[in-house]
Amino acid sequence: GQQLNQSPQSMFIQEGEDVSMNCTSSSIFNTWLWYKQDPGEGPVLLIALYKAGELTSNGRLTAQFGITRKDSFLNISASIPSDVGIYFCAGENNAGGTSYGKLTFGQGTILTVHP
Amino acid sequence: GAGVSQSPRYKVTKRGQDVALRCDPISGHVSLYWYRQALGQGPEFLTYFNYEAQQDKSGLPNDRFSAERPEGSISTLTIQRTEQRDSAMYRCASSPSMAGELFFGEGSRLTVL
Numbered sequence: 001g002q003q004l005n006q007s008p009q010s011m012f013i014q015e016g017e018d019v020s021m022n023c024t025s026s027s028i029f030n031t032w033l034w035y036k037q038d039p040g041e042g043p044v045l046l047i048a049l050y051k052a053g054e055l056t057s058n059g060r061l062t063a064q065f066g067i068t069r070k071d072s073f074l075n076i077s078a079s080i081p082s083d084v085g086i087y088f089c090a091g092e093n094n095a096g097g098t099s100y101g102k103l104t105f106g107q108g109t110i111l112t113v114h115p
Numbered sequence: 116g117a118g119v120s121q122s123p124r125y126k127v128t129k130r131g132q133d134v135a136l137r138c139d140p141i142s143g144h145v146s147l148y149w150y151r152q153a154l155g156q157g158p159e160f161l162t163y164f165n166y167e168a169q170q171d172k173s174g175l176p177n178d179r180f181s182a183e184r185p186e187g188s189i190s191t192l193t194i195q196r197t198e199q200r201d202s203a204m205y206r207c208a209s210s211p212s213m214a215g216e217l218f219f220g221e222g223s224r225l226t227v228l
Binding site: 004006040042043044045048064088090099100101102103104105106107110112 | 119146148155156157158159160164174202206208210213214215216217218219220221222
């Protein structure tokens with residue numbers, strides 16, 4: 001099946017630093033998504049990318065959909081303590097108008113921010 | 116509540132028993148999804164519904180797993196003759212449309228002894 005490789009597995013940073021994480025796939029996806037999961041909660045969507053090459057921002061978050069459609073990255077600028085959590089990338093193949101919401105997730109990046 | 120509600124939040128059962136996990140989606144949401152999340156991993160797709168119709172069940176591991184959504188609202192994921200390898204967090208998500216954002220519930224943690 002499809003596999004997503006997410007890196008790094010974990011990051012320990014100081015408050016105020018910028019963060020970058022990425023995701024690569026052996027297969028093409030036509031949608032890339034980034035989620036954040038807090039302890040005891042379900043994943044929450046941060047950014048969705050629908051077009052190869054697309055660069056999208058949401059506040060301090062910026063994500064890009066790779067040209068090859070096999071990779072994506074997420075940047076967080078000027079990190080704050082509440083950025084702590086697990087970040088997941090996810091890919092979706094919804095060609096032909098089917099399989100919306102059938103996501104393949106990466107293994108996650110655990111982010112720790114020291115005040 | 117306003118979010119996706121799952122019950123029970125925690126379930127401990129003995130190997131061989133059947134379990135039923137319930138998902139109450141956000142009111143009016145068309146699509147409902149079941150995912151399974153092992154510790155330290157991302158969620159893994161199991162099955163999904165548009166209204167009451169099961170659209171894709173390719174992620175169900177074997178025929179001990181089944182799901183239904185008879186009235187297009189609440190869904191039940193049933194695992195028969197549970198095995199230890201079934202232990203995981205089972206997450207439900209719903210979406211307002213067939214191509215919309217997924218809203219995940221807090222999950223049901225299943226432990227099979």
